[in-house]
Amino acid sequence: xxxxxxxxxxxxxxxxxxxxxxxxxxxxxxxxxxxxxxxxxxxxxxxxxxxxxxxxxxxxxxxxxxxxxxxxxxxxxxxxxxxxxxxxxxxxxxxxxxxxxxxxxxxxxxxxxxxxxxxxxxxxxxxxxxxxxxxxxxxxxxxxxxxxxxxxxxxxxxxxxxxxxxxxxxxxxxxxxxxxxxxxxxxxxxxxxxxxxxxxxxxxxxxxxxxxxxxxxxxxxxxxxxxxxxxxxxxxxxxxxxxxxxxxxxxxxxxxxxxxxxxxxxxxxxxxxxxx
Amino acid sequence: xxxxxxxxxxxxxxxxxxxxxxxxxxxxxxxxxxxxxxxxxxxxxxxxxxxxxxxxxxxxxxxxxxxxxxxxxxxxxxxxxxxxxxxxxxxxxxxxxxxxxxxxxxxxxxxxxxxxxxxxxxxxxxxxxxxxxxxxxxxxxxxxxxxxxxxxxxxxxxxxxxxxxxxxxxxxxxxxxxxxxxxxxxxxxxxxxxxxxxxxxxxxxxxxxxxxxxxxxxxxxxxxxxxxxxxxxxxxxxxxxxxxxxxxxxxxxxxxxxxxxxxxxxxxxxxxxxxxxxxxxxxxxxxxxxxxxxxxxxxxxxxxxxxxxxxxxxxxxxxxxxxxxxxxxxxxxxxxxxxxxxxxxxxxxxxxxxxxxxxxxxxxxxxxxxxxxxxxxxxxxxxxxxxxxxxxxxxxxxxxxxxxxxxxxxxxxxxxxxxxxxxxxxxxxxxxxxx
Numbered sequence: 147x148x149x150x151x152x153x154x155x156x157x158x159x160x161x162x163x164x165x166x167x168x169x170x171x172x173x174x175x176x177x178x179x180x181x182x183x184x185x186x187x188x189x190x191x192x193x194x195x196x197x198x199x200x201x202x203x204x205x206x207x208x209x210x211x212x213x214x215x216x217x218x219x220x221x222x223x224x225x226x227x228x229x230x231x232x233x234x235x236x237x238x239x240x241x242x243x244x245x246x247x248x249x250x251x252x253x254x255x256x257x258x259x260x261x262x263x264x265x266x267x268x269x270x271x272x273x274x275x276x277x278x279x280x281x282x283x284x285x286x287x288x289x290x291x292x293x294x295x296x297x298x299x300x301x302x303x304x305x306x307x308x309x310x311x312x313x314x315x316x317x318x319x320x321x322x323x324x325x326x327x328x329x330x331x332x333x334x335x336x337x338x339x340x341x342x343x344x345x346x347x348x349x350x351x352x353x354x355x356x357x358x359x360x361x362x363x364x365x366x367x368x369x370x371x372x373x374x375x376x377x378x379x380x381x382x383x384x385x386x387x388x389x390x391x392x393x394x395x396x397x398x399x400x401x402x403x404x405x406x407x408x409x410x411x412x413x414x415x416x417x418x419x420x421x422x
Numbered sequence: 423x424x425x426x427x428x429x430x431x432x433x434x435x436x437x438x439x440x441x442x443x444x445x446x447x448x449x450x451x452x453x454x455x456x457x458x459x460x461x462x463x464x465x466x467x468x469x470x471x472x473x474x475x476x477x478x479x480x481x482x483x484x485x486x487x488x489x490x491x492x493x494x495x496x497x498x499x500x501x502x503x504x505x506x507x508x509x510x511x512x513x514x515x516x517x518x519x520x521x522x523x524x525x526x527x528x529x530x531x532x533x534x535x536x537x538x539x540x541x542x543x544x545x546x547x548x549x550x551x552x553x554x555x556x557x558x559x560x561x562x563x564x565x566x567x568x569x570x571x572x573x574x575x576x577x578x579x580x581x582x583x584x585x586x587x588x589x590x591x592x593x594x595x596x597x598x599x600x601x602x603x604x605x606x607x608x609x610x611x612x613x614x615x616x617x618x619x620x621x622x623x624x625x626x627x628x629x630x631x632x633x634x635x636x637x638x639x640x641x642x643x644x645x646x647x648x649x650x651x652x653x654x655x656x657x658x659x660x661x662x663x664x665x666x667x668x669x670x671x672x673x674x675x676x677x678x679x680x681x682x683x684x685x686x687x688x689x690x691x692x693x694x695x696x697x698x699x700x701x702x703x704x705x706x707x708x709x710x711x712x713x714x715x716x717x718x719x720x721x722x723x724x725x726x727x728x729x730x731x732x733x734x735x736x737x738x739x740x741x742x743x744x745x746x747x748x749x750x751x752x753x754x755x756x757x758x759x760x761x762x763x764x765x766x767x768x769x770x771x772x773x774x775x776x777x778x779x780x781x782x783x784x785x786x787x788x789x790x791x792x793x794x795x796x797x798x799x800x801x802x803x804x805x806x807x808x809x810x811x812x813x814x815x816x817x818x819x820x821x822x823x824x825x826x827x828x829x830x831x832x833x834x835x836x837x838x839x840x841x842x843x844x845x846x847x848x849x850x851x852x853x854x855x856x857x
Binding site for chain 2: 185189190191211270274278283284363367368370374377378380381384386
């Protein structure tokens with residue numbers, strides 16, 4: 147039952163939502179603003195907010211100095227590839243756990259999640275050595291594989307929760323109509339779970355896009371994605387905050403735009419199953 | 423006889439031709455995003471034009487770079503053909519046979535022209551293992567106008583007591599002018615680099631000849647208390663999180679009376695495009711306590727070749743290009759003498775054009791020459807290194823101890839407590855490492 151909302155309450159709520167939203171968005175906004183400043187203005191104290199001489203110089207320099215498109219393309223392939231393969235593996239796994247659970251299903255789910263509890267750096271050397279011997283260092287294939295493995299528990303968990311919301315009777319009915327396993331998953335389950343799958347993919351794409359441990363440690367020149375592109379503008383001896391900000395803005399722009407366009411889908415997917 | 427000779431010449435020519443035909447080697451170089459390295463990337467075309475080799479750059483943040491190259495070299499990952507490393511890593515890695523010795527560079531390279539202090543720091547058992555791309559020491563940078571206003575005159579070689587007096591006289595908190603800016607951010611290459619040099623000048627040392635940690639000595643107590651008081655009374659607020667870049671920014675904004683840090687900062691603070699105080703900066707040697715050791719460090723960003731690279735020849739060609747005298751001339755021609763990478767070659771400091779363009783050149787050279795990594799302290803020590811101890815455990819020790827001193831500057835603990843904790847940490851670590 148909906149509660150009555152007075153206009154005053156609504157105004158307060160709206161203002162609070164805007165304030166929190168701005169607070170969270172502020173670091174990104176500041177990065178974007180800084181990217182249009184000169185290096186001297188970027189470190190000015192007191193900081194200048196909007197009234198400075200806007201310049202595109204930093205973007206020009208970043209464009210000249212690094213091959214943005216190559217980093218971008220690597221990011222797209224790595225984030226996209228790992229998400230796609232992850233979902234392909236996770237859909238059948240989540241299906242079996244949601245609809246034909248066994249005595250140990252809950253344990254398996256927990257165990258899968260427990261792999262996320264190990265700090266990544268703990269397995270850095272073993273993984274590095276495996277990558278050397280398999281010739282996967284600095285390849286996109288290697289990164290697609292490792293990021294897929296990293297995110298798989300989250301994908302399975304999310305899909306599992308969505309699938310649990312789908313009434314088992316519908317699947318039973320289609321089985322009685324003679325549908326095989328393949329038809330059941332492809333034609334009945336998947337279309338019903340599309341919002342859930344879409345938001346899972348979106349979230350994983352963002353996670354993989356922003357992943358900065360494995361992507362920095364397992365790449366050199368060839369497979370380096372945008373995280374390495376950002377890292378290359380940080381300097382131990384020298385103030386290049388404006389250029390660093392320009393590089394960061396260029397790196398987050400694609401995924402930020404993607405997020406904005408699919409906002410509805412994302413929110414719906416994330417709250418799916420929360421309201422009964 | 424004649425036939426033989428012409429056959430020989432022909433085959434040599436054929437070899438050269440074959441060499442240049444298949445010379446399209448691509449080498450991968452890992453480096454940091456410092457100004458001099460950025461210029462080097464911009465000039466890569468000249469190297470390619472001379473040798474035919476292509477270059478792929480991997481540019482990383484300093485700490486990431488260090489971790490990344492260590493991991494690659496320790497596992498023979500073979501991702502890089504040249505790595506940018508420092509003076510700390512070079513002897514340790516050379517001892518592990520991880521680096522290709524650079525003892526066969528051509529005569530035209532003139533290895534004897536490398537500044538002796540740099541050469542010593544980048545050698546292991548007398549052999550050069552990394553070529554200095556640029557080098558630095560540390561010195562006092564101060565505001566000439568504020569010094570004059572305070573009625574003081576900076577000597578060329580000040581003492582710590584003078585520095586304290588000057589810091590007190592220049593501090594004007596109401597106008598946000600702080601007498602002295604120093605590093606406080608935790609890290610073996612951040613605050614510990616500076617604190618260690620202060621300790622050296624106060625007669626302290628990290629270890630005695632038997633590798634027993636000495637942080638419980640009176641000299642350490644005196645040095646650390648002095649450093650802490652200096653920052654607490656005359657330093658900027660939030661000094662415990664200030665590193666090189668933060669202090670550079672403060673100095674360029676005109677908020678520091680003095681700043682003791684890397685000599686390479688001199689070109690930044692005197693650059694009118696970046697600095698609001700460009701024409702009011704003076705330089706002096708790092709201070710001392712009258713014990714015969716000044717608080718100046720020695721560091722080089724150097725290029726080294728990991729053992730096991732498939733492209734050793736091309737990598738050597740690159741080092742021969744990037745750290746040569748010709749390279750310095752090339753940078754001067756394209757970007758002016760003030761932008762030439764400093765601190766690597768003697769001949770640069772004999773060049774009148776450079777001396778004219780870089781007012782800080784002489785003080786840089788004096789500071790570098792005053793640094794002796796093999797005898798860094800008043801009392802003898804079993805280790806090499808001025809602002810670091812060239813043992814593999816140092817990075818860990820320095821960083822954990824650095825956190826204690828940073829907490830001290832933040833006011834969370836006293837110098838006694840910080841030193842006591844650091845002593846215990848270091849003793850445990852060294853015992854575990856089997857010293």
